[in-house]
Amino acid sequence: MNASDARGLPIGVFDSGVGGLTVLKALREAMPHEDLVYLGDTARLPYGTKSPASISRYACQATALLQQRNIKLLVVACNTASAVALEALREQMDPLPVIGVVEPGASAAVAARPGARHLVLATEATVRLGAYREALLGLDAGATVTELACELLVSLAEEGWNDGSIAESIVLRYLSDLADDARHPESVILGCTHFPLLRDTFAAVFDDGVSIVDSASTTAAAANQLLTELSLANDENDTGDLVLLATDGATRFARVGGQFLGHDLGHDDIEVVDL
């Protein structure tokens, strides 16, 4: 297939659950004409506490399903899967492109604040893998990086308790484990797709003037640029279609996912698939 045939194909977006819908939302805003197919592996979430071998196997299975839907680009909208499985997924998708969320987030953070003290908030698995540290220091040897696992914030975002005193207390408690310097970063990287929902809480807790970078908008900008460079951007002018797939629990996906996507979803909007 040549590039002009591929232009009308959908972008595939994959996450362990509903969190990646923050990336999907950003992709729709950046590229309203593109068709999108989203797959949330809700039967096996969360990936953040699982082993690298399992995460990699799950990510490859999810990608195979999206390949059957004939996607032109894979966006790995899951920090943990991006940190663990990106190379394996690039091989599997070859010659079609793959974008993860770690590189765009790290690039944007370094561009915003060269030589900064970065604080990366993420899941246990992402922290354990040190993917953000590696990406940030690879781009900016003068940066300093602290990574902090904040597993409870995932549940908090799924419960919809995104702001207020409970959310702020939880963030402050996590920060209390850090040295004083790390507690007052110049740049905060939201290294989990759930965390853009907690942006107001982070803004309230961190010092004024801190740069807060989320991987959703930065990944959407990177995907847009890549499709243009590869002549794969859709040149039709109609509004893109959206297909939502989940491996389990359409009702919960609709309820929680609606908050992430920013508009109401019904049970029937989600197609349940087997992996």
Added chain:
Amino acid sequence: MNASDARGLPIGVFDSGVGGLTVLKALREAMPHEDLVYLGDTARLPYGTKSPASISRYACQATALLQQRNIKLLVVACNTASAVALEALREQMDPLPVIGVVEPGASAAVAARPGARHLVLATEATVRLGAYREALLGLDAGATVTELACELLVSLAEEGWNDGSIAESIVLRYLSDLADDARHPESVILGCTHFPLLRDTFAAVFDDGVSIVDSASTTAAAANQLLTELSLANDENDTGDLVLLATDGATRFARVGGQFLGHDLGHDDIEVVDL
């Protein structure tokens, strides 16, 4: 095999993750001579947000693995699996016995407070299935039952933040969704195996004199009684062996599970198995 051959066999205990270790701990205290094999399906936790069909399939696979270890009794130390899959597991284990955590917890609560206003704290799936409501009202038509899904408390217990102001604020926020009567129950049932860890928090939040029933100790007492009735109790006098199996993440299992079991665990204490 006759009963005297079976007496020396282990008790199998199954949970979606580490939460069931509160039940395992209670079983060891009640029956120190029994061998125990615990299986935590950590690769697929949490069950609480998954669909009944998936939960049932997972529970049957876990039980098959424990059957290969030649168990004499299956304890389903997972409220969600008990609520969804108990009948299927009884068929699979027949003629050997199966105990879930819902019935013993409901019986103990009704025995402690006949005709009481019960509040059941549980996961979304357990609440959706109404298993505690059915069990409580089946035993005591004069009882009233409110069920409250408190998903965030699972993460809180896994983080080890079991008491203090954050835990209390979260419980109070969940309670604020209830009518005034339900907020002041006479009996609180901890319908998730994680919740015994939060017992001090519940004691601080609820009215003085409230009866707090956890399914761990009540299930251990029921298992002890059942083995005695069936002449399946081990009559050896040595300390029982403990085997810990998990489907993923031995390091995390050891770290979090140690808190639940009440003593330190190392990575090597956990055998990782495939389901």
